[in-house]
């Protein structure tokens with residue numbers, strides 16, 4: 586007899602990206618060549634000096650449990666990074682290391698949410714925020730941030746969303762999936778509203794911090810509004826900037842009481858992040874930062890090429906993102922069109938499935954990110970895939986009537 590699973594798991598939808606990935610793997614296993622534009626990670630190799638630091642750690646016998654909040658060396662590197670890049674001061678007990686930024690978002694919600702506590706999530710959003718809030722009995726409050734507002738939360742929309750039950754506002758800049766980057770003025774406007782609501786905590790997911798283009802820079806909400814530092818949890822990590830997704834190191838910085846609660850939870854879940862990965866992450870944060878600029882330049886070239894090919898595609902409203910590595914074009918112009926097989930496209934999910942079958946390109950539907958009708962197309966992957974994939978998408982769109 587099958588086990589009766591916990592209600593919180595039954596309620597949970599599998600991550601849309603993972604489902605799409607599964608479909609890509611199935612088609613590939615069946616012998617189809619699928620260009621995968623769903624990927625949420627850089628295809629680049631981790632820079633050599635970081636890999637060498639990991640080998641050095643292993644050879645030095647650095648292969649034991651570390652303390653749950655993370656090695657002193659890595660926490661010092663994080664504190665120095667926050668000072669260097671963001672002008673922010675944190676103490677050792679205000680910083681925690683996790684198995685990816687994702688674990689820290691998970692532990693922060695686990696540490697703070699009681700039943701019915703609300704978490705404001707501006708849409709489009711990274712798929713995991715609402716689900717992680719739900720796992721911890723929180724109530725996600727999704728706030729639409731339409732394209733006319735640059736997919737950004739406005740002060741007015743924030744004000745309307747706050748209730749006495751609001752526990753957190755999650756801000757993700759640069760944003761996955763829209764690529765939107767909040768300016769200092771936009772953050773200041775949000776801060777004005779937040780000052781009127783002292784019970785609201787801010788989680789700022791800054792994992793794409795360094796991946797911005799055309800002179801745009803991402804700043805932290807705390808840089809724009811230092812008075813909010815005592816109720817802000819900064820979440821960041823090495824996955825995206827240093828091509829280190831598989832090393833699984835993220836970090837968070839915030840007031841010592843929430844950090845201490847998260848440390849307790851880490852102590853009872855993973856004990857600590859990998860000692861070897863922590864050594865590598867310390868080398869990443871404190872070493873030469875030229876690799877970050879080089880990676881950003883590679884993504885910029887991929888972004889510009891993707892735009893060149895897709896711009897002017899019938900039904901696809903393409904715009905260059907300011908940050909991260911995703912396009913998020915509207916496909917409103919494709920809804921209602923008919924495929925050569927006679928199927929009428931009703932939704933962005935239909936469009937993504939059509940592109941998979943007709944163009945052999947995998948992209949994700951905006952519905953998975955809380956805003957339709959859009960598609961998310963990643964330029965985290967190789968230029969050759971972008972070339973072939975985007976031309977195929979263009980051709981498939983041109984074949985719709």
Ligand code: PMP
Nearest residue numbers: 625685686687711761822824835
């Ligand atoms: N936040 C956002 C917005 C992301 O896109 C991702 C990765 N897809 C994460 C957090 C998690 O990153 P990590 O690898 O550090 O867990």
